[in-house]
Amino acid sequence: MAGLKAYPTLLRIGFAEAIAYRAELLVWMLTTTMPLVSMALWSSAAAGQRLGPEQMGQAELVGYFTLTLLVRLITSSWVLWQLTEEIRSGTLAQRLLRPIHPLVSYTAEQLAALPLRGAIVLPLALGLLYFFARGQITSDPWLWLCFVLALPGAWAINFLSMALIGLLAFYVDSTLGLFYAWIGVYTLMSGYMVPMSLMPAWMAKLAALLPFRYMLETPVRMLLGWPLVGGAKDTLTGRAEAFWSLGIEYGYVVVLLVGVALLWRAGLRRYAAFGG
Amino acid sequence: MPDGRGKYRRLIGIQLRISLLTAMQYRWDFLAQGLMQLLWMALSVMPLYIAYKARAVAQGSSLTATDIGGWGFYPATMVFATFYLLKAALDGAINPSLIGVVDHIRKGTLDFVLLKPADAQFLVSTAKFELWHVIDGLAAAVLVGVASQRFSHSGAPVGAFSASAILASLLLLLCGALLLYAVWLLVVCAAFYVVRIDNLSYLFTSVFDFARWPRGVFRGALHVVFTYVLPLVVMTSFPVDALLGRLRPQEALWALVLTGLLLLLSRWTFRRALANYTSASS
Numbered sequence A: 001m002a003g004l005k006a007y008p009t010l011l012r013i014g015f016a017e018a019i020a021y022r023a024e025l026l027v028w029m030l031t032t033t034m035p036l037v038s039m040a041l042w043s044s045a046a047a048g049q050r051l052g053p054e055q056m057g058q059a060e061l062v063g064y065f066t067l068t069l070l071v072r073l074i075t076s077s078w079v080l081w082q083l084t085e086e087i088r089s090g091t092l093a094q095r096l097l098r099p100i101h102p103l104v105s106y107t108a109e110q111l112a113a114l115p116l117r118g119a120i121v122l123p124l125a126l127g128l129l130y131f132f133a134r135g136q137i138t139s140d141p142w143l144w145l146c147f148v149l150a151l152p153g154a155w156a157i158n159f160l161s162m163a164l165i166g167l168l169a170f171y172v173d174s175t176l177g178l179f180y181a182w183i184g185v186y187t188l189m190s191g192y193m194v195p196m197s198l199m200p201a202w203m204a205k206l207a208a209l210l211p212f213r214y215m216l217e218t219p220v221r222m223l224l225g226w227p228l229v230g231g232a233k234d235t236l237t238g239r240a241e242a243f244w245s246l247g248i249e250y251g252y253v254v255v256l257l258v259g260v261a262l263l264w265r266a267g268l269r270r271y272a273a274f275g276g
Numbered sequence B: 001m002p003d004g005r006g007k008y009r010r011l012i013g014i015q016l017r018i019s020l021l022t023a024m025q026y027r028w029d030f031l032a033q034g035l036m037q038l039l040w041m042a043l044s045v046m047p048l049y050i051a052y053k054a055r056a057v058a059q060g061s062s063l064t065a066t067d068i069g070g071w072g073f074y075p076a077t078m079v080f081a082t083f084y085l086l087k088a089a090l091d092g093a094i095n096p097s098l099i100g101v102v103d104h105i106r107k108g109t110l111d112f113v114l115l116k117p118a119d120a121q122f123l124v125s126t127a128k129f130e131l132w133h134v135i136d137g138l139a140a141a142v143l144v145g146v147a148s149q150r151f152s153h154s155g156a157p158v159g160a161f162s163a164s165a166i167l168a169s170l171l172l173l174l175c176g177a178l179l180l181y182a183v184w185l186l187v188v189c190a191a192f193y194v195v196r197i198d199n200l201s202y203l204f205t206s207v208f209d210f211a212r213w214p215r216g217v218f219r220g221a222l223h224v225v226f227t228y229v230l231p232l233v234v235m236t237s238f239p240v241d242a243l244l245g246r247l248r249p250q251e252a253l254w255a256l257v258l259t260g261l262l263l264l265l266s267r268w269t270f271r272r273a274l275a276n277y278t279s280a281s282s
Helices: A002-020 A022-030 A034-045 A058-075 A079-089 A092-097 A102-112 A114-132 A141-170 A176-189 A201-209 A217-224 A236-269 B004-025 B027-059 B073-107 B110-115 B120-125 B133-153 B163-192 B198-212 B221-229 B232-243 B249-275
Strands: none
Touching: A002 A022, A002 A102, A002 A114, A022 A114, A022 B198, A034 A058, A034 B027, A034 B198, A058 A114, A058 A141, A058 A217, A079 A092, A079 A102, A079 A141, A092 A102, A102 A114, A102 A141, A141 A176, A141 A217, A141 A236, A176 A201, A176 B027, A217 A236, B004 B027, B004 B120, B027 B073, B027 B133, B073 B110, B073 B120, B073 B133, B073 B163, B073 B198, B073 B232, B110 B120, B120 B163, B120 B249, B163 B198, B163 B232, B163 B249, B198 B232, B221 B232, B232 B249
């Protein structure tokens, strides 16, 4: 398949682009301040107290939001802006001419930036983990494995949900409004600003059902050794819960993949490029 | 052509009218954007409420009796609302115009602005207003009012909400807006030296997010930084402290001095940047 053979080349191009726009990439990553904003509030809220059913103290919350920052930095993507802009301006037509699926070429661009992102995130990650969350990380190798396996899934849910919303640009002029609504729900339901165990009961129930937690809180909890919301640390039931949530996570990936594929076919049929 | 102040008053009137016309042209967008802002505000006040609730449960006390970093729930809500009030000013009046400067510089069209017979900083600072932020600005003001009213019924300290306190608070709020403008102008000046800074605006907005919590939340070095280096605490916590009659005089003085200094510094930097500006087109 021509597409598959071209993939390494696409990755190389993407990597070169990431290097060329390195300052931009760095600034983009620095804009992820929300976990630190949340950390400021929550570590003050836990001063001298232990919160929620998990008895989270300052150390636990600082560890939690440190990992939130890291997972967010590793798994985020910008395909939505790219996709809507290319559909609107008509430059998508050029991609369609190539013998490789445009969505596949997008993944190449996003994945190629990962080494550079990693090079920026890793020292930060190790520093933060060492200074703020040393005692919080689990020593269970199975949970570590689950965490590592959960990251690609989190990235995929992020990418595919963005692509799904972006593809709506085939039908409506601006999808950004919809996307901001999605992000709004995400910040509340993914554990980005409030850990699930500290949410009011109705909200925690809702968050457990929605896919957002698998993009953030689920991997974070695995590494904290705390997969079971409301449970104790480093337990066997926790490990079982981690396997179980991995299954659900990849279930969501499959569902989104099917959704994107269907919407792509339907949308492309009615797409008339605006020049380009 | 009228001179001096009259000219600038007329100019700002014209700019506002054009922005209003644009807003009326896309009136559904206007409403949708406004509603979206309200939704965002409602969503982002949730963590504050949840955090106070969680602490109150842990302490076995009530929502209004507990405190985080020395701040009760209602004062913290007032800071949060002040943050949204300033954010509305930032997104509605400051940000759109100054983003335009970056575009002008990149395309070389800043020359046309410089040719006009008015102050360049004034022209670029008032070029565009996004008027739907009036909606969330009003909502934020209402939230300040409601939280103040609740707080005054649940044992506000002596001296809070007196006429002089309200006056001082309004003055400090104005300082906050001016500080925001000055810092923003400094950020924009970077566009003269490095070409791509459209994402610097995102960076600034995300750092500004720290201003949503009361200053008791920030301890140690962070508190010092947010008071003296990047004055986020001065912008949102000082006005509320003033309204509650507990801002120390030297702090109020610092806010005034800092505002003056930063306004001068940003103006000076802007002029310097203009002087060094070699147009992209010619």
